[in-house]
Amino acid sequence: MSRPAHRRPEYHKINKDLFVLTYGALVAQLCKDYEKDEDVNKYLDTMGYGIGTRLIEDFLARSCVRRCHSYSEIADIIAQVAFKMYLGITPSVTCNNASRNEFSLILDKNPLAEFVEELPAGRSSLCYSNLLCGIIRGALEMVHLAADVTFLKDRLKGDSVTEIGITFLKKLDEKKYRRKK
Amino acid sequence: MADAALFEFLHTEMVAELWAHDPDPSPGGQKTSLSVLKGMGFRVGQALGERLPRETLAFREELDILKFLCKDLWVAVFQKQMDSLRTNHQGTYVLQDNSFPLLVRMASGLQYLEEAPKFLAFTCGLLRGTLSTLGIKSLVTASVAALPACKFQVVIQKA
Numbered sequence: 009m010s011r012p013a014h015r016r017p018e019y020h021k022i023n024k025d026l027f028v029l030t031y032g033a034l035v036a037q038l039c040k041d042y043e044k045d046e047d048v049n050k051y052l053d054t055m056g057y058g059i060g061t062r063l064i065e066d067f068l069a070r071s072c073v074r075r076c077h078s079y080s081e082i083a084d085i086i087a088q089v090a091f092k093m094y095l096g097i098t099p100s101v102t103c104n105n106a107s108r109n110e111f112s113l114i115l116d117k118n119p120l121a122e123f124v125e126e127l128p129a130g131r132s133s134l135c136y137s138n139l140l141c142g143i144i145r146g147a148l149e150m151v152h153l154a155a156d157v158t159f160l161k162d163r164l165k166g167d168s169v170t171e172i173g174i175t176f177l178k179k180l181d182e183k184k185y186r187r188k189k
Numbered sequence: 190m191a192d193a194a195l196f197e198f199l200h201t202e203m204v205a206e207l208w209a210h211d212p213d214p215s216p217g218g219q220k221t222s223l224s225v226l227k228g229m230g231f232r233v234g235q236a237l238g239e240r241l242p243r244e245t246l247a248f249r250e251e252l253d254i255l256k257f258l259c260k261d262l263w264v265a266v267f268q269k270q271m272d273s274l275r276t277n278h279q280g281t282y283v284l285q286d287n288s289f290p291l292l293v294r295m296a297s298g299l300q301y302l303e304e305a306p307k308f309l310a311f312t313c314g315l316l317r318g319t320l321s322t323l324g325i326k327s328l329v330t331a332s333v334a335a336l337p338a339c340k341f342q343v344v345i346q347k348a
Binding site: 021022023025026027029030031033034036037051054055058059062063066093094095139 | 192193194195196198199200201202203205206207225228229230232233236237240241262265266268311
């Protein structure tokens with residue numbers, strides 16, 4: 009047992025699948041516990057929020073992102089750094105309004121739904137990946153940014169893409185809001 | 190790729206939420222939450238078992254399978270090997286992890302000893318599920334003497 013096993017490529021896949029499969033088991037369990045889609049969605053969002061409030065520390069420690077000066081920069085970091093780091097994908101970012109506080113993250117591929125072909129029967133309003141919205145919301149709140157985060161479109165519901173909408177609610181504090189580690 | 194951290198965060202949240210939303214604090218209620226976590230772990234373990242490289246499925250002996258769990262599966266899932274494996278050669282195996290990643294964040298020593306079983310239930314199910322895919326029926330339980338070390342006991346069920 010003392011010989012170290014090197015990390016074969018297939019183990020990396022097992023590790024990635026572990027999260028996706030566990031998430032699937034969680035959603036299945038919540039569908040058993042709650043009849044209404046809205047309740048499952050809300051629960052996933054709440055759990056995501058709890059995760060996000062802790063994930064932000066992990067993210068900041070690993071990524072060394074610089075201080076942001078605009079919501080647009082933040083949206084870019086979420087898409088290009090955070091999503092890439094944790095889920096291995098880079099959603100594209102679009103800005104949806106002139107005041108530049110509403111953004112969309114467009115996911116070509118949704119790793120959370122990798123093993124899901126379609127929503128379960130009778131669950132047409134289920135936001136399968138709602139955990140992601142909660143995570144983003146919780147993480148942003150820990151850096152003093154209030155935001156509404158919801159799924160605007162979902163491939164699992166028959167839309168052409170999967171799209172997460174982020175609406176920043178408060179003005180970004182000009183003063184330094186992140187303490188240096 | 191999904192970070193190991195993401196799974197750990199999800200697992201912690203699941204333990205917290207599945208516990209919180211169970212309104213029955215009696216031992217009976219606690220057992221339900223534990224069995225829900227074990228059930229989820231079982232499903233995931235089965236699915237993981239199906240994704241293992243083909244050559245791992247051609248095991249000669251039961252002991253080889255347990256060694257595989259301790260080395261390859263544990264490394265794939267927890268980025269480390271199991272620290273020791275003991276057996277009575279009669280179908281009972283004790284797998285010891287001196288620094289179990291899902292307990293490491295919590296505390297060291299005897300604090301939170303009562304909470305520890307909640308953090309082991311999913312993994313017990315996972316082991317049982319993977320064994321099931323490899324053709325072995327088993328009962329898996331876990332015990333903690335002092336965090337973050339824990340032992341998983343696997344008892345093979347003969348048909």
